[in-house]
Amino acid sequence: MKSTPTPSFVPRALSDRAALCLFIAGGPIMVCYEFLLVLPDYQETSQNKKMMYIFIAAVVTVNIYGNLYQMIKAHVSRTEFTTKQLFDIPNKKYCSICQQNAPPRSHHCKICDICILKRDHHCWFTGCCVGHTNHRYYVVMVTYCWMTAVYGNLINLEFTIRTLGFTMWTIPSLFAPHVAWVTRYYSGYQFVVATMTSLGLFLLIMFTWLLLIQVLQIRHGQTKHERAKCITNYDLGVTENIEQVFGAKWFLVWLCPWIISRLPSDGLVFRNSNAKSL
Numbered sequence: 001m002k003s004t005p006t007p008s009f010v011p012r013a014l015s016d017r018a019a020l021c022l023f024i025a026g027g028p029i030m031v032c033y034e035f036l037l038v039l040p041d042y043q044e045t046s047q048n049k050k051m052m053y054i055f056i057a058a059v060v061t062v063n064i065y066g067n068l069y070q071m072i073k074a075h076v077s078r079t080e081f082t083t084k085q086l087f088d089i090p091n092k093k094y095c096s097i098c099q100q101n102a103p104p105r106s107h108h109c110k111i112c113d114i115c116i117l118k119r120d121h122h123c124w125f126t127g128c129c130v131g132h133t134n135h136r137y138y139v140v141m142v143t144y145c146w147m148t149a150v151y152g153n154l155i156n157l158e159f160t161i162r163t164l165g166f167t168m169w170t171i172p173s174l175f176a177p178h179v180a181w182v183t184r185y186y187s188g189y190q191f192v193v194a195t196m197t198s199l200g201l202f203l204l205i206m207f208t209w210l211l212l213i214q215v216l217q218i219r220h221g222q223t224k225h226e227r228a229k230c231i232t233n234y235d236l237g238v239t240e241n242i243e244q245v246f247g248a249k250w251f252l253v254w255l256c257p258w259i260i261s262r263l264p265s266d267g268l269v270f271r272n273s274n275a276k277s278l
Helices: 014-041 047-073 083-088 135-164 170-175 177-182 188-219 224-228 238-246
Strands: 093-095 100-102 107-109 114-116 121-123 128-130
Touching: 014 047, 014 135, 014 188, 047 128, 047 135, 135 188, 135 238, 170 177, 170 188, 177 188, 188 224, 188 238
Parallel strands: none
Antiparallel strands: 093 100, 107 114, 121 128
16 A cells, blocks of 8 residues: 655656746746836826735735645645545545545546545646645635736736837737847847736636636536536535535635635535435
8 A cells, every 4th residue: 555645845747846836936027027117117106006006916925825835735635534434435446556445536646646535637836636625725826816817917908008019010929029029029128028918918818717617617516527527416506516615614715725614525425416425
C-alpha cells in the first residue's frame, strides 16, 4: 500500500512548478503595470478614487492568493480515512494503482499519484487536484481572477486606445506585439502596453471559460468526469448543489478564504437525486 502523502506546496511535475510560479508572479506584475503605468495616465483621477483602487486591489489579492494557499493546503485524497472506513462504504471501487478501496466519485490522478475524493480535475496553476475539500477554494479563486480580468480590461480600454491609437492594424497587432515592435510599428513603451493588453484579453477569455465550466458543473451537481459521462445521479437541485461545493455558509466564502463552511458530505458518501446515500 502507498504511504500517506502530505500536502506539498512544491508541485510534483516540472510543468506544474512552472505554471505555479507564473501564476504567483503574474499578480504582482499586473498590479505594478496598473499602478505604475495605467493609473498615473488618468490625471483627473481623484485621491479618493485612487484609494478605492488600492482597496479593491488589496481585497482581490488577498482572496486570490488566500484561496490558492487554502486550495494547496487542503487534504483531498482518500488517505485521510482508515482501511475499515473505506471497506464499509457502499458502492466502493478498487484502485489497482493505490492497492486500496476508493469511494464513489473518486479517481486516481497520475500526476498526484493518489486517488482524489470527488475528483474534478488536476489544476496546473496550483499543482494539485481539485477535489471534495478544496473545490470551493478553486471556484472562488477563479471567480476573483475573472472579475479582475473584466475590471482590468474595462479600466485599461481608454488608456490602451490613447497609447496605441485605433487603426485597422491595432487589433491584429495585439496577436503579435513583438512583430509590431521589431518592425518599429510600436515603440518600446507601446510594445509593453500592447503585450499587457494582449495578456489581459487572453486571461479574460481563459478565466471566462474556466468559470463557465464550473458554473455548468455545479448547476447539475457534477464533476468533470461526470459531466463528460452525462452522469446526473448527484443533482440535488441548485441550492443543495451549491452547498455540496461551498458548504453551509456558501454566501460567506466569497468574502474570505479563512471562513469555515462545513460541507454536508465527508467525501465518502454522497446523496443522490433520489435522496439515498451512495
